[in-house]
Amino acid sequence: MAVLATRCSGVVNGVSRLHGEVSRRIFQPLYPRWPLCEVPITHVTNGIHVPSWDSSSADALWTGACGKDRWLSTMDTIVEDFSLVTDESLWRFRMDKVTALLSYVRECVSGQLLSAHASSELVDQCVQFLDPNVLTIGFARRFAGYKRPNLLLHDPGRLDKILSNHQRPVQLIIAGKAHPRDEEGKALVREWWKYSGRPEVRGRVVFLSDYDMALAEHLVQGVDLWINTPRRPWEACGTSGMKVLVNGGLNLSELDGWWAEAFQQGAGWAVGDGQEHEEVSWDNTEAEQLCRMLEEEIVPCFYDRDDKGIPRAWVASMRSSMSELTPQFSANRMVREYVDGLYCPALNAYRRRIANNCQEASLLCDWRGSLAQHWHNLRFGNLTVDRKDEIYLVKLTVYMDDIDQGAVQVQLYAESEGNGSPEIHIMELTGTVEGAINGYVYSATVPARRPIQDYTPRIIPHFDGCQVPLEAVNILWHEP
Numbered sequence: 001m002a003v004l005a006t007r008c009s010g011v012v013n014g015v016s017r018l019h020g021e022v023s024r025r026i027f028q029p030l031y032p033r034w035p036l037c038e039v040p041i042t043h044v045t046n047g048i049h050v051p052s053w054d055s056s057s058a059d060a061l062w063t064g065a066c067g068k069d070r071w072l073s074t075m076d077t078i079v080e081d082f083s084l085v086t087d088e089s090l091w092r093f094r095m096d097k098v099t100a101l102l103s104y105v106r107e108c109v110s111g112q113l114l115s116a117h118a119s120s121e122l123v124d125q126c127v128q129f130l131d132p133n134v135l136t137i138g139f140a141r142r143f144a145g146y147k148r149p150n151l152l153l154h155d156p157g158r159l160d161k162i163l164s165n166h167q168r169p170v171q172l173i174i175a176g177k178a179h180p181r182d183e184e185g186k187a188l189v190r191e192w193w194k195y196s197g198r199p200e201v202r203g204r205v206v207f208l209s210d211y212d213m214a215l216a217e218h219l220v221q222g223v224d225l226w227i228n229t230p231r232r233p234w235e236a237c238g239t240s241g242m243k244v245l246v247n248g249g250l251n252l253s254e255l256d257g258w259w260a261e262a263f264q265q266g267a268g269w270a271v272g273d274g275q276e277h278e279e280v281s282w283d284n285t286e287a288e289q290l291c292r293m294l295e296e297e298i299v300p301c302f303y304d305r306d307d308k309g310i311p312r313a314w315v316a317s318m319r320s321s322m323s324e325l326t327p328q329f330s331a332n333r334m335v336r337e338y339v340d341g342l343y344c345p346a347l348n349a350y351r352r353r354i355a356n357n358c359q360e361a362s363l364l365c366d367w368r369g370s371l372a373q374h375w376h377n378l379r380f381g382n383l384t385v386d387r388k389d390e391i392y393l394v395k396l397t398v399y400m401d402d403i404d405q406g407a408v409q410v411q412l413y414a415e416s417e418g419n420g421s422p423e424i425h426i427m428e429l430t431g432t433v434e435g436a437i438n439g440y441v442y443s444a445t446v447p448a449r450r451p452i453q454d455y456t457p458r459i460i461p462h463f464d465g466c467q468v469p470l471e472a473v474n475i476l477w478h479e480p
């Protein structure tokens with residue numbers, strides 16, 4: 001279906017920068033002989049509709065600092081406006097939101113226990129489950145294998161210790177479901193269910209069944225920390241972590257999907273090294289790293305209080321995450337990028353093509369027909385290079401068969417020396433070959449900064465306003 005859609009589309013995009021990269025690799029076979037960096041897939045990173053996911057207390061806090069229309073304009077002044085919020089009011093906001101979440105969670109748990117016919121003793125105990133003064137971690141998702149929902153459970157004994165530390169306790173709210181036919185996912189749900197039922201962690205871990213949007217809404221509005229551990233680069237974008245931003249939750253996440261471009265020091269934490277790893281043992285490495293970060297960095301940061309009882313470094317992270325990341329990963333920014341970068345150009349191209357009874361569209365069809373029929377007859381003749389001081393003078397003969405000279409572009413192509421765009425020089429038509437039909441001479445001058453071997457002549461289709469190679473995949477490389 002993706003191939004069909006691609007062949008029928010005027011523009012194709014992934015939903016995060018990394019997803020764009022991965023998609024160019026996956027779909028490269030649709031563009032044979034084209035360099036990876038020219039596979040015509042761009043990206044627009046997803047964003048969430050912030051007003052749908054902020055709590056009413058978050059809305060009040062934001063409205064006080066940034067006004068009611070904060071998500072409707074350019075959002076340029078958000079960081080500055082948000083700096084008016086004091087540490088004290090941010091921390092009070094945190095206390096309120098966690099308290100609200102915990103009363104919701106206790107109700108869910110007692111409902112679950114009642115419907116499972118648990119003893120009334122156990123149901124009564126629920127009131128004592130969880131504590132608003134404790135660091136509250138949320139972990140909720142579809143239990144699919146690639147999301148590695150058991151990474152945190154890798155060493156259960158070590159997790160026990162993190163949760164039940166007397167000075168610096170941690171509590172965990174888990175939710176998630178698996179596809180009915182996903183045996184691996186269902187086994188992972190069972191693993192967490194079993195873990196959360198053990199007396200060692202009673203009151204510190206709850207597993208909530210029936211993960212859905214309503215439950216997700218409560219979780220993202222209340223937690224201190226949101227954990228996400230997909231196997232890079234499998235998460236196309238991931239959006240649940242974006243939902244905690246506006247509500248003052250911090251992310252601890254794999255450098256995958258959106259977090260690979262969102263993570264910045266002092267606004268959350270990153271798992272992994274930003275690379276892909278084939279070896280199975282890498283899961284162990286990351287599980288270890290995850291626990292170590294909680295033990296050595298994250299939990300201490302939360303409990304490091306000043307004489308007013310405020311964890312200043314934690315609050316500073318809340319502030320950066322809220323004011324710097326929320327606008328960036330909002331639907332406002334996303335829709336703007338789609339409209340300006342993709343939809344409007346596509347609409348304008350469409351309008352040009354259908355004007356005057358589809359004049360341009362029918363020329364475009366003829367052009368594609370001619371390429372299909374004659375492309376294989378294109379061939380190169382002589383190639384000469386003269387060096388004059390600091391420039392190369394490149395001359396190339398091309399025999400066009402029945403293809404119109406204006407229907408193609410002759411280029412010199414060199415790969416980027418870094419990670420940037422390739423270096424492309426368009427060759428100009430400077431003469432014809434005497435005694436040949438449709439034989440042309442093309443020339444270009446290139447600064448002699450790099451060895452001439454870096455540059456390869458090539459011919460690609462050309463039609464004003466046409467997306468190459470999305471709409472015409474031909475390419476011919478000069479072979480030495």
Ligand SMILES: *Cc1c(COP(=O)(O)O)cnc(C)c1O
Binds near residue numbers: 141213217241
């Ligand atoms: C946001 C959301 C998701 C998507 O979360 P990801 O991080 O992209 O996996 C899935 N389910 C529910 C109920 C959600 O609210």
